[in-house]
Each structure stands twice: as C-alpha cells, then as structure tokens.
Amino acid sequence: MKKLDLTKVPIRTGSLYPPPYAEMMEGRSSLRLGQAAGLTQFGVNLVTLKPGALSSLRHWHRTEDEFVMMVAGECVMITDDGEEIMRVGDCAGFPAGAPDGHHFINRGDTPVVFVVIGAKAREEVVTCSDVDMVLTVTDGACVYTHKDGRPWQPEGEENG
Template sequence: MESVSSATIATIARDVPLREKPSNYPEPFFSRMKGRSKRVLGDLFGLKNFGVNLTSLAPGSESALLHRHSKQDEFIYVLEGEPTLVTDQGEVQLRPGMCAGFPASEIAHQLVNRTGVEVTFLDVGDRSPGDEGSYPYDDLKAVMGEDGHWLLIATEI
C-alpha cells in the first residue's frame, strides 16, 4: 500500500492560502474582480477531473463576468451572505444553503455581491478538454490552454 503521509488528506478550507493571481481577465474586466478571492481546494488534493474553490466576494464585487461554458458544467453552493445570481434569464437572490447548477452551453451566469457584507460560496466545475467560455455582454472569449489554464482573448461582438 502506498503511503499518503506526504499528501494532504484533509484540511480546514479557510486555512488554504488564497490563489495568488486574483483574476486572468485583462483590463477593463480585471478590476471588476478586485473584491473576489479564491482558495483553490481541489488542486490541493490533486483532483484532476473537477475543480473546487472556496470563493469570497467583498461588497460590490463579482464572481466572474456573465459567462457560459461550451463543455463544462458548474455548480455553486452559498455558505455565507446573500449574493445575487445574475443570468441571461433574470436574477435570483440567494442565501446560505441555496445552490445552483449550470449545464454546459445553457444559462450564462455570475454572482454579484450587492450587500454590505462578504459572501462566501463553493464553486465546482469539471475540467472538460476543449472547453471554451463565452461572454454574451463582453468583448471576450476564454479557451483552455494545453497547460490547463484559461487564455482570455478579446473578440469583436
């Protein structure tokens, strides 16, 4: 049996260091993510098929630009605060204990913190090869690089 002594088996999520780079978005989009912080939990455990992040939004900040994925499913679960789920089909006020899921190529979505207190949620997404992100209201698209990191490219709407 292989020893797991050097691998992380369990941890306190809030003790995981914040992701060093707050966003891959270029300006003028980058500044919209200024109040977002992520603790990349899935990578800590060596997960390859899906990612899990503990994400916090300061008052007035956004989780991402309104977007959808071509192949990736996404799921969020609200732990603290009351974010607004903004979609291309309307808005829903969320509260702790609520969750939402976004099948690939369907609903464009983002979370916005319009309150005066921090919002914290778990976000989970698969790592489907060849996935692309589209942004229905912004001059941008995302493609997955061969290294597994997102490349953001300006487009013409």
C-alpha cells in the same frame, strides 16, 4: 481521507481577464480546494466576495458543467432570466453548452462565500454574455479573442 487545513491553502486573488475587466474582479478571492486535495477530474473552489464585488463577467461554458452552493451571506445571481437572491444553502447548476450566462454580485455589506464545483476539461471555450470576449483554453493555455475571432484588444484600440 485527507483533511484539508484551509489556513494552508493559498488565497488566490486577481483575475485572468485582460484590462479593463481584470480590475472589475477586485474584492473576489478564492481557495482552490480541489487542487489542494490533489483532485484532477473536477475543480472545487471556495469563493469569497467582499461587499460590492462580483464573481466574474457573466459567462457560460461550452464543455464544463458548473455547480454553485452558498455557504455564507447573501448575493444576487444574474442569468438570462434576470436576478435571483441566493442565500445560505441555495444551489444553482449551469450545464455545459447551455448559452445562459451567469455571475454573482455581492450587493450587501458583509462578505459572501460560496463553493463552485466544475469539470476540468483540457479544452474549453468560455463565452462572455455581455462583453465581446471569448476565452479559449487549450492544455492550460488561455487565449482571449473577440466573438468574431479577432485577437483581443480593449474597445477603441486597434490591432497592430
């Protein structure tokens, strides 16, 4: 077994979301532990949310299962069922294809840390629950569109 030195795993910040949503992810960082370990079947990320930060837009995956386990702090998980407090040791699973958007918000005053484990499908569709946006991934290439298939553009701007 190859032990990872977390101090040598690059810290990933920022977001793949287009404006104005990318800016909403400030305060979120992650370590891609699965990638650092050379895993190819599934991803393992150690996510840190600073106070006030959110993990993502509320979303669901068409083909990838996702599993989350809290390892430090306390945050709020928001799904279609409402809000639930997540504490150290709490876990949540999000089966592929279940259209129940989820995300996590740190409303506390200390950092929150959790592990995210998910499949690494070559093709995936991620639908945002509260925003008119869909991410389609094909062989690692990401394309954002509106839910009706139009190319992505911020609200109020026209294509062309």
